[in-house]
Amino acid sequence: MSKVMLAGIAGALAAAAVPPTFNRDIAPILYKNCATCHRPGEVAPFSLLTYRDAAKRAKQIAAVTQSRFMPPWKAEPGYGSFQNERRLTDGQIAMLGEWAANGAPEGDAGGDPGAKPAAPVFAEGWQAGQPDKVFTLPEKFSLAADGPDQYRCFVVPMNLDHDVYVKSFEFRPDNRRVVHHAIVFSDPSGAARRLVRNGNSYPCFGGPGFGPTGLVGGWAPGGSPGVFAKGMELTVAKGTDLVLQIHYHPSGKPELDQSSLGMTFGEAPTIGRGLVFINSRAIDIPAGESHYVVKTGMTIPQDVEVLGITPHAHYLARDMKIDARLPDGSITHMIWIKDWDFNWQGQYRYSQPLKLPRGTRVELEYTYDNSAANRRNPSNPPVRVHWGEQTTDEMAVAFMSVKLASLADEQTFQRQMGLEFINEFLAQAEDINDFPPEINAVARARLALAIGLFDRNHDGKLDAEERKALMDFLRARVQ
Numbered sequence: 059m060s061k062v063m064l065a066g067i068a069g070a071l072a073a074a075a076v077p078p079t080f081n082r083d084i085a086p087i088l089y090k091n092c093a094t095c096h097r098p099g100e101v102a103p104f105s106l107l108t109y110r111d112a113a114k115r116a117k118q119i120a121a122v123t124q125s126r127f128m129p130p131w132k133a134e135p136g137y138g139s140f141q142n143e144r145r146l147t148d149g150q151i152a153m154l155g156e157w158a159a160n161g162a163p164e165g166d167a168g169g170d171p172g173a174k175p176a177a178p179v180f181a182e183g184w185q186a187g188q189p190d191k192v193f194t195l196p197e198k199f200s201l202a203a204d205g206p207d208q209y210r211c212f213v214v215p216m217n218l219d220h221d222v223y224v225k226s227f228e229f230r231p232d233n234r235r236v237v238h239h240a241i242v243f244s245d246p247s248g249a250a251r252r253l254v255r256n257g258n259s260y261p262c263f264g265g266p267g268f269g270p271t272g273l274v275g276g277w278a279p280g281g282s283p284g285v286f287a288k289g290m291e292l293t294v295a296k297g298t299d300l301v302l303q304i305h306y307h308p309s310g311k312p313e314l315d316q317s318s319l320g321m322t323f324g325e326a327p328t329i330g331r332g333l334v335f336i337n338s339r340a341i342d343i344p345a346g347e348s349h350y351v352v353k354t355g356m357t358i359p360q361d362v363e364v365l366g367i368t369p370h371a372h373y374l375a376r377d378m379k380i381d382a383r384l385p386d387g388s389i390t391h392m393i394w395i396k397d398w399d400f401n402w403q404g405q406y407r408y409s410q411p412l413k414l415p416r417g418t419r420v421e422l423e424y425t426y427d428n429s430a431a432n433r434r435n436p437s438n439p440p441v442r443v444h445w446g447e448q449t450t451d452e453m454a455v456a457f458m459s460v461k462l463a464s465l466a467d468e469q470t471f472q473r474q475m476g477l478e479f480i481n482e483f484l485a486q487a488e489d490i491n492d493f494p495p496e497i498n499a500v501a502r503a504r505l506a507l508a509i510g511l512f513d514r515n516h517d518g519k520l521d522a523e524e525r526k527a528l529m530d531f532l533r534a535r536v537q
């Protein structure tokens with residue numbers, strides 16, 4: 059071994075022997091990974107900007123980073139690679155632990171001011187610049203000092219006189235102490251307006267309560283504005299209402315909120331996009347059951363590139379795994395969340411779009427814990443749980459936004475996906491007349507007719523063979 063190398067190793071060992079200090083080692087970690095939420099006026103319960111703030115919580119910081127409870131990031135490494143991943147490295151976690159174990163030294167106190175890192179500066183106002191148009195909640199929403207979290211859908215008319223093509227959107231929480239997260243839907247049908255009871259909003263916990271739904275995007279603390287790639291602008295038809303679903307967490311004081319959504323507009327899209335909606339209603343979890351598994355899936359009818367994925371369930375879900383089984387038999391892991399937390403649901407955008415060839419089967423496997431030991435169980439004692447939109451119901455859903463080979467494929471893709479949706483429904487249905495509300499009246503009538511024709515043995519059900527014959531017939535008509 060050369061002398062230079064030996065000296066290098068000795069230097070590294072010496073550096074490792076010096077306990078980490080706030081100024082040199084810890085502040086940069088906290089400022090980069092924690093301060094977006096842990097600063098005054100933000101969603102986290104305390105600030106971590108100064109030495110005093112951090113030092114008095116050193117042990118707690120060590121514990122929550124060690125357990126990876128903080129920073130909140132649910133996707134397991136190795137199962138999909140995502141933009142803006144919020145994960146500390148093992149080295150950073152060890153450093154925080156060592157700092158706490160050594161009594162949380164500040165380091166260089168009163169000495170060289172240059173050694174003190176500057177607190178991060180966060181842009182006030184719109185993060186991505188002034189939007190072309192701002193849509194604000196029509197009036198202030200008042201939230202009680204305490205009580206359970208509130209999930210509220212606000213209907214905001216866009217008042218457009220022509221179609222627009224959204225280039226980017228930015229949700230701007232007005233009262234950051236109470237706005238925990240938001241999901242923005244678009245409703246061209248007027249269905250959401252009819253759900254409003256008082257003022258301009260209605261309570262909505264699971265979905266927005268109407269379907270089918272356009273999904274614009276979501277926001278959670280520390281999130282960045284949503285940007286649609288050039289050529290993939292989101293078309294929003296005139297007459298559309300925005301539906302802002304906001305999750306409020308009471309702060310201990312009565313609070314008001316009037317959040318808004320900014321949008322920038324661009325040219326009509328030139329690249330095709332589609333939405334894959336995977337959903338199972340076959341959920342019936344016995345009270346006390348701690349390991350209830352729901353499996354479902356969807357076959358992808360065209361070559362696609364998956365841009366992002368949004369798994370969704372309520373409080374009982376613990377583990378969510380989504381894999382893609384390609385036609386050649388290989389598996390692409392799409393996402394795995396081992397410790398689902400309804401409060402930290404997110405939209406996950408892939409760092410590189412995932413290519414899935416036509417015929418790929420996306421398989422979803424969610425596990426639920428309906429025992430009393432699950433501290434997130436909304437029912438105590440546990441009760442039997444079915445599919446539904448309420449806090450005490452469950453869901454097994456995933457949305458995927460995909461890029462298609464061309465703009466011309468969009469309509470066909472959505473029709474094909476509609477068929478795949480029906481196929482999954484028929485495969486799971488106990489009663490084929492119990493169509494989900496996503497299937498509208500006309501489609502129901504047609505489908506009932508088709509099912510009648512393909513029910514060769516007239517037993518009122520479609521067995522696997524009859525279902526395949528029906529699907530082959532329908533698929534041939536939407537190529």
Ligand code: HEC
Binds near residue numbers: 091096102115130280
């Ligand atoms: C995206 C926002 C966000 C980021 C980033 C974040 N936190 Fe938090 N943190 C919260 C919120 C919100 C809470 C309150 C508990 C909850 O709602 O889950 C919290 C709670 C905590 C707690 C108290 C936990 C308890 O058991 O009460 C500690 C300690 C903490 N965070 C440390 C950190 C550290 C250290 C980092 C960076 C390595 C970090 N947080 C990054 C939002 C965040």
